[in-house]
Amino acid sequence: MHAKEKQHSLVAHDGHDDRHHGAISVPIYQTSLFSFDTYEQFNLARKDEQENFVYSRGNNPTVRYLEDKLAELEQGERAKCFASGMAAISSAILSIVGQGDHVICTDQAYGPTRDFLGNYLQKFGVETTFVDGSSLDNWVQAVRPNTKLLYLESPTSMMFELQDIKACTELARTIGAETILDNSWATPCHQNPLAMGVGLVVHSITKYISGHSDCVGGVVVGTKRLMDPLMNREYMLFGGLMTPQTAGLVTRGLRTLPLRMQRHEASGLKVAEFISRQSYVSRVNHPGLASHPQHALAHCQMSGFSSLFSFESPEPAERFRALADRLQYFRIGPSWGGFESLITVGELHRENQPVASLVRLYIGTEDPDDLIRDLEEAWRFVAPGDPAEGEFHEQNAGFTQNG
Numbered sequence: 001m002h003a004k005e006k007q008h009s010l011v012a013h014d015g016h017d018d019r020h021h022g023a024i025s026v027p028i029y030q031t032s033l034f035s036f037d038t039y040e041q042f043n044l045a046r047k048d049e050q051e052n053f054v055y056s057r058g059n060n061p062t063v064r065y066l067e068d069k070l071a072e073l074e075q076g077e078r079a080k081c082f083a084s085g086m087a088a089i090s091s092a093i094l095s096i097v098g099q100g101d102h103v104i105c106t107d108q109a110y111g112p113t114r115d116f117l118g119n120y121l122q123k124f125g126v127e128t129t130f131v132d133g134s135s136l137d138n139w140v141q142a143v144r145p146n147t148k149l150l151y152l153e154s155p156t157s158m159m160f161e162l163q164d165i166k167a168c169t170e171l172a173r174t175i176g177a178e179t180i181l182d183n184s185w186a187t188p189c190h191q192n193p194l195a196m197g198v199g200l201v202v203h204s205i206t207k208y209i210s211g212h213s214d215c216v217g218g219v220v221v222g223t224k225r226l227m228d229p230l231m232n233r234e235y236m237l238f239g240g241l242m243t244p245q246t247a248g249l250v251t252r253g254l255r256t257l258p259l260r261m262q263r264h265e266a267s268g269l270k271v272a273e274f275i276s277r278q279s280y281v282s283r284v285n286h287p288g289l290a291s292h293p294q295h296a297l298a299h300c301q302m303s304g305f306s307s308l309f310s311f312e313s314p315e316p317a318e319r320f321r322a323l324a325d326r327l328q329y330f331r332i333g334p335s336w337g338g339f340e341s342l343i344t345v346g347e348l349h350r351e352n353q354p355v356a357s358l359v360r361l362y363i364g365t366e367d368p369d370d371l372i373r374d375l376e377e378a379w380r381f382v383a384p385g386d387p388a389e390g391e392f393h394e395q396n397a398g399f400t401q402n403g
């Protein structure tokens with residue numbers, strides 16, 4: 001794992017580059033094609049469209065700059081950027097599986113990923129078993145002779161459940177399967193799955209990596225062995241490229257990724273700790289809290305935490321929707337990873353019956369004390385007379401004893 005300090009230099013520093021006339025900001029090469037003086041040069045370049053600049057569906061200098069930075073941050077040999085996280089994920093999966101293959105996937109994975117694996121790929125004869133990914137036994141039990149891929153997302157982005165990454169990659173190695181891990185939540189600043197034996201890492205760049213809620217993008221990072229076929233086939237044939245304009249914006253966001261992640265980590269924990277003290281909360285799903293059942297595993301395989309988490313409550317979901325309507329700083333909306341705090345409200349079901357409300361909070365870069373006050377005031381409005389701070393009295397009692 002890179003030392004955290006080193007990541008700041010990695011995103012901020014480049015050597016002098018004569019090709020760009022020493023430009024400090026990487027120019028946006030807004031061009032579809034590259035031309036050649038001689039036919040011989042053209043033919044030479046065309047032999048490897050992923051390394052040479054020939055056509056912007058293959059390789060474009062602005063996009064390539066971003067890819068090289070992301071590969072370095074993730075400690076991979078090569079990265080390829082895509083039009084969206086889903087373009088990256090579906091291409092990565094298709095680069096590994098073929099007709100008759102079997103996939104094992106954590107049942108908490110991102111919804112469209114589960115839809116792609118569980119429904120869409122069925123028409124090509126690929127079968128997927130979804131398992132409770134938190135226990136290695138479930139992965140082992142699901143193995144079949146034709147298992148080709150273990151698909152991980154750790155932590156998951158609704159219940160924040162972890163998978164034991166090293167144990168899963170060891171299992172994959174024993175059975176001759178590949179692994180893909182969606183690292184969107186932790187970012188390369190907090191988790192480096194390739195160093196733990198994962199074959200391909202995927203990200204929704206839309207989230208923390210771009211970080212400013214103004215881009216949609218994705219990336220796959222890995223070894224040349226797995227990246228070369230993916231780039232020459234799924235990337236080139238589906239054509240889900242990231243444009244040079246988007247790559248320029250994402251690169252601007254990347255300059256502050258390690259800085260932003262430090263703040264997100266601290267603010268996310270502060271608000272999560274506040275939430276865990278509220279009487280209306282039955283459980284907080286944040287791997288950085290000691291109350292998380294996989295807190296020890298989180299410390300083994302991650303070097304930090306980000307700022308998207310959820311909490312559960314016996315209070316009806318309508319009450320939290322009313323809370324969301326009242327909030328000033330938290331905006332109502334999907335996605336996460338930008339500068340602005342967000343809230344969504346759902347329900348947990350068991351046997352088709354709602355059993356608890358599930359509220360997901362994304363903590364942006366605002367002052368966390370403003371966010372806490374916002375939550376307090378909105379709760380007081382929707383539940384007047386409720387003694388929101390659940391452990392208030394016990395804490396006071398402790399103070400008296402100590403004092």
Ligand SMILES: *Cc1c(COP(=O)(O)O)cnc(C)c1O
Nearest residue numbers: 084085086110157184204206217
């Ligand atoms: C948003 C998201 C994706 C999909 O990314 P898009 O850029 O929206 O296609 C994949 N995985 C996770 C965990 C996400 O949150």
